[in-house]
Every structure is written in C-alpha cells, then in structure tokens.
Amino acid sequence: MSLEEVARKALKIVKPSKLEERRLKRTLEKALLLARREAERIPGVVDITLEGSAAKNTWIKGRAEADIFIHFDPGVSKAELEERIVKLGTRIVEKLGGKPMLMYADHPYVEGTVNGVTVDVVACYRVEPPGWRSATDRTPYHTRYVLESLKPGQEDEVRLLKGFMVGCGVYGAEIKVKGFSGYLTELLTIRYGSFLNVLREASSWRPPIIIDLKNHYGSREEVLEAFQGSPLIVVDPVDRSRNVAAAVSMTRLSEFVLASRLFLRKPSLRFFRRKAEKPKISDIKRISKDRCFIYAYFKLGEEKPRDVIWGELKRSEEGMRKALERLGFAVYRSGSWTDESRRCLLIFELDKLMLPRFSLHKGPPIYLKDWEHFLDRWIREGVGPWVHGDRLYALRRREEVSAVKLLRGELMSGGISVSKDLMGYLQKAYIGSDLGRLMKAADRDERLRGFLWSFLRARPPFL
C-alpha cells in the first residue's frame, strides 16, 4: 500500500463515527446548559465555554472529551476559585449522571464519564495575555488560535497524527507518558500541513528541534537560551515564554522519530492499532526466564488523582534505581505501574540478585599521605591489604549481598530518595525478586498482565 492509501484507511480507525459524533454533541449541549444554569448563582463567573478537542473538532474515535471551562473574574482569589470549581464541577457531573472525581493539575478540576464521554469541568481566569493567573487561562486562546489556523479538512490530519501517536505509545503529556499533547499535534499539523508531512519532517529530526510558528524569537540561539535542555521546543503561539512540548521526554521524541522513519519506509495500519495482546501467565513466565528482577508491590490506603500517583511513582522509581546502582547492581530497565486506583508496582531488571561477597577496595597510592589510614583500617578487616603498582588494595567483605534485603534495608533507613507520600507504603511493601507472587496478582488483573508483558518484551508498541 502507498502512504496515501494507508493514511486513507487509517482515517477509518481514527475518525469518530456519525453516531459517536451525535452522542458527543448531545452530551456537550446538556453539559453546557447545566453549567450555565448552575453557574448563575456562583459569584465571579463571567463566562462558560467549550474548549479542547471537541471545540476544535479534532478528537479521535473512542476519546470523546467535553472540556467545560468556567471563566472567573481575576478578582476572585485562587482559594475561592478552587473551592467554587470543586463544588460546581461536582454538581454538574452528578446532575449529568456521572461519578465526579477530583483531579489535580495546576489547580483542582472535576472529571466524570457521561455516556462514554469524559466530561471535565475546569476553572480559568478571564485575563488578557500575557497576564496569566493560572495554567488553564491560556486554553481559550489555544482553542481560538487552532480554529483560526487549521484549514478546512486539516482536522482529519490532526486525527491521523493523534491516532498514529496513540498507536506508537507517544501520545499524552501526562507524567505516565511524557509524550505529545493534543494541542502539540495541532500545532505540528498547522506547521507542516498534513499528517504525512509531519512524519516526513520528524523522520529527519535531530534534537534540539525548534518550531516557532509566530516568530516570537529572532534566532535559534535565543530560543535555545530560553528553553535549555528541551529536546523539542515548540514556542506557544499565544505565550512566547512557554514551550508547548515541555513535557516531551527525549525517549518519547526519539520513539516518535523512529516510528516515523519506519512508517515511511513500510507504511502499515499496525502503527494505528495498539495490538490487543492478551498475554498468558505462561507467556510471562517464559519470557522472564533466566532474568533478574526486583520489585515493590503495594496498595494505597486512599485513591489519589492519576497524575499525582504517577508523579510519585516515577519519582520513586528514579530514586530506587539510583539506590540499586549505588548498592552495586546494574539496572537494565525499570518501570512503574498502577491501576490508577490502589495497586502500585515498581519493577527493576538487574544484572544479578546477589552482590559478590568480596569487593575490591582500591586504596591510595602509597606516595600520598592517606596510605597509613588505609593500611591501619584494612589490616584489621577484610583480606589484604596488598600493594599493586604504586597503590594499596584490599578486599572488603560484605555482610549483606541480597538485592532484596539491601533494598529493604535502604528503604527502612530512609536512604532512598523516594516520594515522601509513598515512603510509608514502600516500607511496608512486598519487596521480592521471585516473580511468582507478582504472577498471582497478574492472574487476577488483566491490566497488570498487560503491563508485565510489555515491560518484559521491552519494545515500544510500533516495533
């Protein structure tokens, strides 16, 4: 199949059906009507609008979202705004027949699912750029910019790009993914005109990449100076100080570049379809054979907003990874998982489960003044010391060599930089190296099984 042919067929995968469109419209109308009625009594509310992919006609099949924005007068304090949006959002979602969940980004918002549509009730301040008072204040300007800039028909190009990114596992700016946001896909489409052109450009990207649609900056150097360390810099057309791609990690960017190259070389619909793999426990056992893992498995006492728990998990994963490396293990890979309710898993693949009982301790050259201290100490403990070349050496005996026991010890003594809120859970967590216990939990939970399978296969979904 040619590229164009594949793109045409892919559109059927990513474009919502008429039925889905009608369902979203109905939910939207109801939600807006309700929001207007309920907001009447709330002081400080100056407007109610629809934002996000529904407003821009760029949502993809199965991901219908209604982002209801409640605009507040800048005179309202942040604390008041937070209190009012929580109350209002809860009431709206309830009246729509959904179950309200408190979410948290820069400030709290309320989410609920209504007729298969994710309804978010979000607060923002009605301000003029660049007088932002909160992170959501830019959103209405984003919507306006995209509506003004996307040419008719380009909505479907955005959809193809989003669908491709979903299929390749790089879509989503949340901490769990650290990938591309919806707004970012829209800006890329505006910049390069079509889905295929975005891929053609991306396939020859070499970071750092700079996209400055409104020429806010005079030179590449100025941009790099302003957004140091970002592999992908897309200057926000409505805010020159913001990088729309700030969340995109080097890993996700590289995966997108790689996926683009592979798709252009051999176009296929599989890039748009997340394989619905149903791994069996026996598959997981087979693929994990002869490999070394250590993991922490625990249950939270209370539910937390998605992004909060993912943030805590990712930070803890990083801390534990460093601790394991400090202890003398090579960490080949690591991963986090949560059912986004209570169950959490941190898992690490290691080179070994036991450290050598004796390790080489390299001392100072005997011609430096530390020699005496080293000699005195190691003549009492360990093996040696001996001289090799101009240096002293000794063998140090380790009391504890088990990765599991060492990690548990470090957690107990607080020697690991993990998220403060998870420390208590991790100290009581099941720390193990035998996957048996984990298999049992995975036997009952298909999502955990899916995570384990993809962690063990260790391939991005497009490979």
Add this chain to the structure above:
Amino acid sequence: MSLEEVARKALKIVKPSKLEERRLKRTLEKALLLARREAERIPGVVDITLEGSAAKNTWIKGRAEADIFIHFDPGVSKAELEERIVKLGTRIVEKLGGKPMLMYADHPYVEGTVNGVTVDVVACYRVEPPGWRSATDRTPYHTRYVLESLKPGQEDEVRLLKGFMVGCGVYGAEIKVKGFSGYLTELLTIRYGSFLNVLREASSWRPPIIIDLKNHYGSREEVLEAFQGSPLIVVDPVDRSRNVAAAVSMTRLSEFVLASRLFLRKPSLRFFRRKAEKPKISDIKRISKDRCFIYAYFKLGEEKPRDVIWGELKRSEEGMRKALERLGFAVYRSGSWTDESRRCLLIFELDKLMLPRFSLHKGPPIYLKDWEHFLDRWIREGVGPWVHGDRLYALRRREEVSAVKLLRGELMSGGISVSKDLMGYLQKAYIGSDLGRLMKAADRDERLRGFLWSFLRARPPFL
C-alpha cells in the same frame, strides 16, 4: 628497641657464622683450583676469577654462593663460548660432588649445590668497557667497583639491607620476584653509607628515583629520557647505558618504601625473619570461604631453567587475566606458582564465577546511521530493542556464563595471549574453580600450601 639496637641484633640473623664462612672458603678454594685445572685444556680461556657476594664479602647467612667466572678471549664465538662453558661447568660441578643443572640468563651457565654452597660456573668475555660482548662481561667490573668503594665494615650494612629485603619479600632480580639485586643493594649502601640511611632515604622516595653515583649524566632530565618508564633508576657506575634497577617493578619498589617507613616507625626483628608459617589445609579452606577463584593446574613434560618457566608463567598469567576481564569478570588478583620442576599453577581471584545470563547491549543514538542495523539485528535475537533517551538498547542472552567453561573455550580457540610454550599444557590443564582439587595437591606439597596461604592472605610478608 631503638633502630640501632634492632640493627645490631639483626646482624646476628644476617651475618654468616664463622663455621659457615670457613665452609664457603673451603668450597671456593676447591672450586677455583678445579676450575683452573680443568680450564687449562680449554682454548680461549684467559682468566678464572671469583665474583659475586663471596668475592665482595657481602653474602648473607644461608645464601653462600660461589660465582666462578671463566673469562674468554673475545675472539671466541658466542656459540663456542656457550658450548665450552656448559661442558666445563658440568665437569667442575660434578667433580665437586654436585648435581649440575643447566641455567639460562643471557647465555647458559651451570649451577650445582656443594656442601650447602650454590656454585655457579659462568662465562664472560675479557673486554674493556664499554665494549661488552655479553651481559656477564660487566660483572668483574662490578666486583672491582664495589671492592674499591665499600668502606671497611660496610659489608655488614649491605648484609642488613639484603636481609631486610629478603624478609620483606623484595630481594631478587629474577622474574619471579622482580625486586632488588645484590649489586643494587651494594650500590645503595655505597650511596647512602649505611643500612639505616638507605631506609631513611627510601622512606621518603617518590618515583621516579634517580641515583647516578658517577655522575654519568648532566641532569635529571637526561637520565629520565634515557631510562623511560623505570620507577627506580640506578645508573651502573661501570656502564652509563645500564639501569641496575631495571628489574625492579613498581610494586616491589612501593613495598620496599612502605616497609622502610614501617620499620623506621616501629623497628622490629620481624622485618628480617620470614615467618616460617606452616598453614594447614583447614586454614586455607577457612580463608578462601565465600571467595571466587579460577585456576589452571598442570605438569610440565620436561624441566626448564627457573627463569624460563617463571617468565612463561608470568606472561601467561597476564594474558589470562586480560582474557578474563575481556569476558566480563573483574580480576581482583592473580598469582603464579611452580615447584621449579614440573608442577605449575596459575590462579585468579574473581568477583564472580558466573556472568549474568543477560547483558545490556547499548546501541547507537537513533540519530546516527547505525540505528537500522542495530534494530534489525536485535529484533531477531535477545530482548528489546527499546529506546531510552536518544539511544537504542537491547538485552543479549549469553549462551555460556561459567568462568571455567568460558576460559577453557578461549584457551582452546587460542583466543588468549599466553606463552607459546605453555599453550599446549594450558589446553590440557585442569581448569577449575573449586579449590578442592587444589587442596589435595597442596596436602602433598608444603611449598604449594605456603604459596596458597600467602596468595589468599594477600599481604606482603612485612605486614
């Protein structure tokens, strides 16, 4: 005890008794007489002299040596000289009642033990410096220089220094030790006047050390240029192009420096006495517990001169050490041993006996052109590939992980740079990691037991 007191008492340890002196003298006289008589018929012999420690009165207790030098006319070819000295030396040693052994340095010489005295019959050319034709031609000049330069009584200072070096394990220029030669101890004594002064100087040495008794060179830079890489440079008074300390390794030099410091800080007779340790097999088992070793044990088919077999062992030890490191093991220490007859041992202490079954394979950044090759290869074998940061990674499965099997494989395929003459032996050697088999051999051989004990304790004898 004060330094002087210890030195005085140490003299009793190092100085030969009157009885021993008489015995040496008698053997010397007999040997010289015999040599003169036997050499009469040999064409090209122009002189017969006594050299070495006996001639200089600097030999130490238990190490009486008679170095009989047969001086040849420079007109005699090297091949003729070698043939004649072997014949002559054999006859002399036999007639003295000893068992002649062929030894080899620069050229062959004959050794035998007679009444507890080591008799060496060595050939040299009668030449004027610097017209050396062989390595031994300098020896008579060395003897003359030392006899002219040592003040009366300084012979005992040399003896103390030799005894100290023997006790500390740094005496001997042969490959086995790579330490200080007798002539070197004499030059150090001439330079610094007394045993204690040599130690005082050595205790603050920091390599490279330069000693140029006859000021053959104009500056430090000139000397360093001429003898690059040597930690200790003692310019031969009779040959400006020769470093008397060329054999001294950095390790032996550092040990001597360390021993000097420790002795000056806390003088003791123990520096002169090699502890006559009689390790039991149970001691060896205890100290080797929880440590990882790999060793090659074999028997030579034919006896070889000491220095030849030690040279081959040391070279093979180095080659196997590098091979083990290349295979992924950390080599903490290594050692060689031979009974100087047939039995040989090469032993290595490792961090582990098994490699991890899976190893991390770091691929190229996806932005370099190798990405496709890496992807194609590793998608077929191993686990992954995956993207982390801007790079590709994969896990490679190792078929063989045992140190013993890997080392044996490398030996069989010739992938190790060992001494050519030992390759055949090593390929048929017993390669093991369980010390059990070695213990059995050590049970029957006290010297092997002694070697294992000191290898396992991993301390120079003065610590």
